[in-house]
Amino acid sequence: MKGRSAMNKVITSREELLAASKSIAASQGLAALNMRAVAAAANVAVGSVYNYFPSKAELVTATVQDIWRGIFHAAGGYAQAGDFCACVEWLFVSIRAGAAEYPDFLRAHMSGFAAQDRKKARQAMEEAFGHMRVSLEQVLERDEKVRPDAFGEELTRQQFVAFVFSSLMAGLAREDADCAVLLAVIRRVLY
Structure with missing residues (x-):
């Protein structure tokens, strides 16, 4: 058809x-996402x-969830481990490698999105991170080197995993080269 742009008919x-x-998030960052850009990229x-x-917020949220799904899929085998420190280190390296494909992904995701999008972004983040924390709790439970008195009323396994995961993500957002300090803290608390 003459005079018409070549839009995908399928x-x-x-x-x-x-x-x-x-693809846009990888080449230009999350801030570049919008309906027109995605339409153009998909033809x-x-x-x-x-x-x-229905909205840019839903597009960005779905994109972020899909990026995390890819990162977690690549990092999926860690949950079978029985060494909590090795698992945390492996997770740090895996997430850093997966997120490296998307400029400013971790920083933008951790700091949130536009004010109207924060609730959805927070919910997406919690969904993405929830199963990771559960898996870390399972690895911690299987770690036979953990002192019997490491946990109690003042510090539960769930609280410890929440602290570790939060610290891990903060280090990734800061673009720390490694998680050596976090691992040292974990060793002091657990072993």
Whole structure:
């Protein structure tokens, strides 16, 4: 057809739109995500993007969730370990490597998004991190080197894992080269 732009005539899937969105996030950062950019990258009309993502906030949230899903999938084998320190170190390295593909991903995600998007972003972050904390608790439970008196009323396993995970993510957001200080604290508390 003359005079018409070459838009993709095939119905686009959510996965294709997320792939285009992640490509933009990888090349330009999360701040560059918007409906028009994703539509252009996927070679579809802007309305096609709105069919799957009614708002920019939902597009960004879904993109962030998909990025975390990819990072966690790559880091998935750590939960089988029985050495908590080795698991934390492996997780740090895996997340850092996975997030390196997306400029400022961790910093932008940890600091939140626009005010109207914060609630959704926070919910997405909690969903993404929730299963990681549960897995860390399981690894901690299997670690036979942990002192019997390491946990009690003042410090539970769940509280400790929450502290460790928060510290791990803060180090990643700061772009720390390693998590040696966190590992030293863990060793002092546990062993």
